Structures are given as C-alpha cells and as structure tokens.
Amino acid sequence: MKIVTSVKDMQGWALQARKSGGTVGLVPTMGFLHAGHVSLIREARRRADKVVLSIFVNPTQFGPDEDLDEYPRDFERDEALCAAEGVDIVFYPPASDMYASDASVFIVEEQLSRGLCGGSRPGHFRGVCTVVAKLFNLVLPDLAVFGRKDFQQLRILEQMTRDLNFPVEIVSAPIVREEDGLAISSRNKYLGPEERRQALCLREALDRAEELFSNGEREADAIKKEMRHIIGRNTLARIDYCQIVEIRQLQPLSTLNCPALAALAVYIGQTRLIDNTVLEWGT
Amino acid sequence: MKIVTSVKDMQGWALQARKSGGTVGLVPTMGFLHAGHVSLIREARRRADKVVLSIFVNPTQFGPDEDLDEYPRDFERDEALCAAEGVDIVFYPPASDMYASDASVFIVEEQLSRGLCGGSRPGHFRGVCTVVAKLFNLVLPDLAVFGRKDFQQLRILEQMTRDLNFPVEIVSAPIVREEDGLAISSRNKYLGPEERRQALCLREALDRAEELFSNGEREADAIKKEMRHIIGRNTLARIDYCQIVEIRQLQPLSTLNCPALAALAVYIGQTRLIDNTVLEWGT
Numbered sequence: 001m002k003i004v005t006s007v008k009d010m011q012g013w014a015l016q017a018r019k020s021g022g023t024v025g026l027v028p029t030m031g032f033l034h035a036g037h038v039s040l041i042r043e044a045r046r047r048a049d050k051v052v053l054s055i056f057v058n059p060t061q062f063g064p065d066e067d068l069d070e071y072p073r074d075f076e077r078d079e080a081l082c083a084a085e086g087v088d089i090v091f092y093p094p095a096s097d098m099y100a101s102d103a104s105v106f107i108v109e110e111q112l113s114r115g116l117c118g119g120s121r122p123g124h125f126r127g128v129c130t131v132v133a134k135l136f137n138l139v140l141p142d143l144a145v146f147g148r149k150d151f152q153q154l155r156i157l158e159q160m161t162r163d164l165n166f167p168v169e170i171v172s173a174p175i176v177r178e179e180d181g182l183a184i185s186s187r188n189k190y191l192g193p194e195e196r197r198q199a200l201c202l203r204e205a206l207d208r209a210e211e212l213f214s215n216g217e218r219e220a221d222a223i224k225k226e227m228r229h230i231i232g233r234n235t236l237a238r239i240d241y242c243q244i245v246e247i248r249q250l251q252p253l254s255t256l257n258c259p260a261l262a263a264l265a266v267y268i269g270q271t272r273l274i275d276n277t278v279l280e281w282g283t
Numbered sequence: 284m285k286i287v288t289s290v291k292d293m294q295g296w297a298l299q300a301r302k303s304g305g306t307v308g309l310v311p312t313m314g315f316l317h318a319g320h321v322s323l324i325r326e327a328r329r330r331a332d333k334v335v336l337s338i339f340v341n342p343t344q345f346g347p348d349e350d351l352d353e354y355p356r357d358f359e360r361d362e363a364l365c366a367a368e369g370v371d372i373v374f375y376p377p378a379s380d381m382y383a384s385d386a387s388v389f390i391v392e393e394q395l396s397r398g399l400c401g402g403s404r405p406g407h408f409r410g411v412c413t414v415v416a417k418l419f420n421l422v423l424p425d426l427a428v429f430g431r432k433d434f435q436q437l438r439i440l441e442q443m444t445r446d447l448n449f450p451v452e453i454v455s456a457p458i459v460r461e462e463d464g465l466a467i468s469s470r471n472k473y474l475g476p477e478e479r480r481q482a483l484c485l486r487e488a489l490d491r492a493e494e495l496f497s498n499g500e501r502e503a504d505a506i507k508k509e510m511r512h513i514i515g516r517n518t519l520a521r522i523d524y525c526q527i528v529e530i531r532q533l534q535p536l537s538t539l540n541c542p543a544l545a546a547l548a549v550y551i552g553q554t555r556l557i558d559n560t561v562l563e564w565g566t
C-alpha cells in the first residue's frame with residue numbers, strides 16, 4: 001500500500017493508471033475510519049482493479065460554527081485498517097495542497113441541496129461537490145463509492161456527475177449500524193454514555209415510520225408526527241429536521257404516492273446525527 | 284474527419300483515446316469559424332496528436348436579453364474549414380444532449396468574474412465554466428486552446444482548471460485581427476458598413492493606450508480618459524466598459540506598477556464588441 005500526500009503525485013499516478021487499462025475505484029472519506037467505510041472499501045474492491053481511499057477533512061464543507069477543528073482524526077489507525085482491507089493507495093493531502101489561498105472556483109447544486117442537510121448547513125454541499133470534483137480529477141477513478149447514510153450527498157453527487165459529465169460511475173452502499181441500530185458515524189465518538197443511549201431514538205423513529213408505512217399509512221404528516229413524538233421523549237434530543245421526501249428530487253411529500261425517504265437530523269447534546277430509511281412504495 | 288453529435292459517443296471515443304497514449308487537444312467554439320479559430324486549431328495541431336473541435340452555442344452563457352437566437356451559424360462551412368485544417372473530430376452536440384431538463388449543477392468563479400464582462404453579463408462565466416468543464420469531461424483532452432481576445436474568459440478557465448485540478452493544460456493564442464485592425468469575431472457579421480467603420484475605434488483606443496504607456500504614462504485614469512475620448516468621437520459607439528486591470532486577478536489598477544491589461548467592451552449600434560491589449564511592464 002502506498003501513501004500519497006501530494007496532489008501532483010496523486011494525479012501523476014492516476015494519469016499512468018488510466019493508460020494501463022485497469023479500473024480504479026475511489027472511496028472518498030474524512031478519515032477516522034469505521035465499519036461503514038470498510039463496507040465502501042470492500043464494495044470498491046469487488047468492482048475495481050485498484051482502490052484509492054482519500055482521507056481529507058475538507059474545510060470548505062464545514063460552516064463557521066461547525067466541528068472542523070474537533071473532527072476526530074487517527075491517521076495511523078486509518079492506515080492500518082486500509083492496509084488490512086487491501087487498499088492500494090491512501091491519498092492524504094494537506095489542505096494547503098488541495099486549496100490555493102486564492103481559490104475562487106466552486107461547484108454549486110441548486111435544487112436537491114435546498115432542503116434537509118443543505119437547509120441546515122448553508123454551503124455544505126458546495127464544499128462537498130467541489131472537493132469530490134477535485135478528487136475525481138486527481139484520482140481519475142472509473143467508479144466512486146458513497147454510503148447511503150448521507151443520502152442527500154449521494155443524490156447530489158449523482159446529479160453532479162451527470163450534469164458535469166464526469167466519466168465516473170457512482171456506486172452506493174447501505175447504511176452500516178451498530179448492533180443496537182445506531183448508524184455508524186465518526187461523530188458517534190462525541191457521544192457521552194447517556195447521549196449514546198438516547199441516540200437510538202433516530203433509529204426508533206425510522207423503525208416506526210417503516211412500520212406505519214407498511215401498515216398502509218400514506219400521510220406524511222401522520223408519520224412525521226409519530227417520529228417527532230418518539231424523538232421528543234429523549235431529553236437530550238433536539239430535532240434539526242424530520243422530513244419525508246420524494247427519493248429523486250428530494251422534495252417534501254405530503255402523500256406517499258411514490259418512492260420516499262424518511263430522513264432525520266437530530267442533535268443529541270452538541271452532536272448532530274443523521275439517519276434515514278427508504279420507504280419502498282409498490283411491492 | 285469524424286462528426287460526433289452525441290455526448291455518449293464523444294466520451295466513448297475519449298475513453299478509448301486516453302488508453303491509446305496519444306495526446307488530445309480541444310478547441311472549444313460556438314461555431315461560425317473564422318481566422319481566429321483557425322489559429323487555435325493550428326496551435327492545437329502543433330501540440331497534440333489528435334484535435335477535437337467542439338461547436339456548441341451554449342445557452343447557459345447567454346443572458347435573457349442577449350443574442351442566443353441570432354447567434355450566427357453555418358455548420359457546413361465550419362465542417363469544410365475543419366476538414367481543411369486537419370481537425371480529427373468535430374463534436375457538434377444538440378443542446379438537449381448537453382443539458383438535462385432538470386440540470387442543477389453549475390460551476391461558479393467568484394473573484395475574477397466580478398468585473399469586466401462578468402460585471403456586464405451576470406451568469407455569463409457560470410455558463411462558460413460549466414460548459415467547458417463538461418467538454419473537458421467529455422473529450423478528456425490533454426490541452427485546450429483559447430484565444431486571448433476573451434482574456435477574462437481565459438484567466439477564469441485557467442483558474443477553474445487549477446482550482447478543480449482538471450488534468451488539462453490551458454494554452455492561449457494571440458488575438459487575430461482584420462487588416463485594418465478590427466479583432467476578428469463571429470459577431471462582426473452583425474455590423475453594417477458604417478458600424479464596421481466605426482468599430483475600428485476599439486483598436487484605435489487600445490493603440491493610444493499602448494502609445495501613452497510606452498511614453499511613460501502610469502496613471503490609469505489618464506489613459507482611460509484618452510481611450511474614452513477616441514471612442515466617444517464615434518456616433519454609433521457606446522462604451523460598456525473601458526478598464527485597466529492587473530493581469531492575473533483582473534482587479535482595477537489606478538497606477539500601472541505591474542503587468543496590466545487595457546480592456547474594452549463597446550456597443551457599436553446593437554453589437555457588443557470586446558478587445559484588449561497587454562501593457563507590458565518592465566522590459
């Protein structure tokens with residue numbers, strides 16, 4: 001396994017690799033790797049000849065009051081995990097090499113990013129789109145793998161890839177959960193013991209949404225009301241959003257007459273957690 | 284020479300070409316080709332093994348009151364010229380294939396695009412950046428050639444290529460002029476005989492700027508005043524902007540103590556023309 005820390009070396013490798021004819025899979029991460037990332041690596045390995053995993057805590061996707069400085073980091077552990085999982089290259093550039101001090105070009109998504117996390121985190125998806133486009137140009141992958149926990153991010157990056165014609169296949173992988181149902185996230189590390197216990201309310205609310213839906217409930221307000229009720233029983237929980245949206249354009253639904261996503265962002269104490277589930281319509 | 288009209292076929296060719304190891308040069312145009320474009324084609328041929336010329340009148344770079352519908356077109360003449368100049372592929376996609384009806388991802392430049400044409404044409408460079416990024420992803424060129432008549436466009440595309448890490452070298456070529464000094468442009472076709480005569484005032488004003496500068500004048504206001512005076516003598520001319528800017532960041536200069544660009548946009552009747560000259564500082 002190779003560690004590449006310079007943008008120039010990464011692109012040099014990629015330009016060579018594209019001539020070799022083998023396929024390259026990219027797993028973009030912010031590091032502090034966990035079982036969710038492992039599932040993305042394995043998906044990439046199944047589909048591509050070489051796997052590049054990037055570790056970059058991207059400053060442009062954090063708001064001024066967000067947790068950029070506190071975001072957990074552990075490069076040595078990440079490196080060992082990547083080696084064990086058969087990653088070919090870990091791309092680990094410093095921010096100064098990724099962004100010129102006078103950088104002025106950004107990628108914006110103007111429809112899917114309006115609500116959900118985009119509504120709560122202005123500029124977040126501008127940062128995500130920009131850094132992922134940069135990674136696409138530096139790694140020149142044939143495919144890139146993203147987790148469905150960040151469902152809105154996944155849809156926006158699919159849209160970016162389509163609208164800007166990147167020759168990259170976007171692959172998605174299911175949410176990985178702890179045994180008790182909590183969606184795995186690097187930010188779970190922030191949770192104290194009581195917060196960790198109450199954090200289960202996200203999964204409980206989504207379970208209830210699935211149950212109501214499978215029992216025939218089609219009114220979004222009725223489902224959201226019960227979800228809010230479940231979360232509201234937890235003293236440390238504060239809802240950022242609790243939404244049911246159509247699954248492609250991510251527009252809010254009042255009646256569930258098409259494939260839908262129930263999506264949650266909830267603060268548990270100071271920690272903002274997200275989770276979601278697809279409400280399968282039809283059979 | 285091959286004519287490619289589908290986005291999918293273009294990218295298919297490009298993905299094959301990247302494996303072949305030969306280099307590809309891209310000349311992006313809006314068609315209605317003239318001697319300026321010929322100089323770009325020749326520059327591309329000197330530097331690359333294969334030359335792709337794109338013809339696409341890009342709707343997203345035109346404002347609602349601009350000349351998208353009237354923009355001159357003559358594909359048969361363009362095709363003959365490309366064949367004569369040894370172009371390998373003419374990429375001529377329909378707008379419906381370039382933009383999905385629900386396209387929502389765009390590229391914005393937030394510094395260099397504030398003044399000059401960016402000030403007069405809101406959204407113009409957003410459209411330019413977006414379509415050029417799409418062309419880069421569809422043609423996968425090693426280099427792309429742009430004319431220095433659109434100097435601000437050139438700088439913005441250099442910035443985009445750097446900031447988004449496209450593996451593309453941006454090559455520029457000098458302004459090509461008619462015998463009497465008028466910068467060649469597809470829009471010159473709009474000019475009536477008297478307009479054509481008065482259109483020379485752009486070049487005259489720039490000549491005067493060069494003369495003043497070489498005589499030691501370093502106050503931008505003094506130079507701009509004389510430029511405005513020369514243009515003002517023409518009854519059909521209306522200045523959009525007359526500016527002297529620093530050559531990298533395109534910020535207005537009051538004292539010419541670094542490499543500068545004198546840049547003009549002038550309406551001659553209904554036709555908006557641009558021209559510029561670099562005022563070389565030092566020797």
